[in-house]
Amino acid sequence: MLASNLNSGESFVVIAPGGAKCWAWLGSDSSDSEKAYAKTLCGILAKDATMVEVNESEEDDEFWETLGGKTEYLNFKELGIAPNFEPRLFNMRFSPNEGGAFWMAELPNFN
Numbered sequence: 001m002l003a004s005n006l007n008s009g010e011s012f013v014v015i016a017p018g019g020a021k022c023w024a025w026l027g028s029d030s031s032d033s034e035k036a037y038a039k040t041l042c043g044i045l046a047k048d049a050t051m052v053e054v055n056e057s058e059e060d061d062e063f064w065e066t067l068g069g070k071t072e073y074l075n076f077k078e079l080g081i082a083p084n085f086e087p088r089l090f091n092m093r094f095s096p097n098e099g100g101a102f103w104m105a106e107l108p109n110f111n
Contacts, residue, residue, distance in 0.1 A: 003064060006073035008056060011038035015046045016066050022046035023063055028056040044094050044102065 006012060009029040015022045022042035026035045042051040054063060064070040089110045093103045 001067060003067040003069065003071045004073050006067075008073075008075040011035050013038050013041045013045060014063065014066055015042075015049065016062075019046050019049050021052060021062075021066075022049040023052045023054050023066075025059070025063075026053065026055050 001012070001014060006025065006027070008027045010027050011030040011034040012025040012027070013022060014025055022045065024035070024038040024042050026038065030038075039051065039053060042049065052063075054060075059070075089107045091105050091107055095101050095103060
């Protein structure tokens with residue numbers, strides 16, 4: 001993942017090479033449920049990693065280095081526009097009974 005993939009309207013999970021650290025990056029315009037899920041995903045995707053919760057604009061140098069350097073990314077408030085994309089919905093499930101598999105499928109035509 002690159003820093004340019006970030007988006008203020010979302011929360012992201014960033015895992016350091018080697019998996020020793022996992023950041024739950026909380027975009028300033030992301031919902032409380034998105035923020036909570038990013039934190040939960042750190043525990044699932046990098047369960048042995050140190051989890052760091054970082055609010056947008058409070059990132060340290062190590063975070064930016066992991067993403068290949070700090071660059072501009074989408075911030076809808078600054079742009080003054082609404083997102084111009086078709087929303088997509090995904091069903092995601094962690095299944096400890098199936099060897100710890102993480103399963104995901106898109107749900108088409110939702111409203």
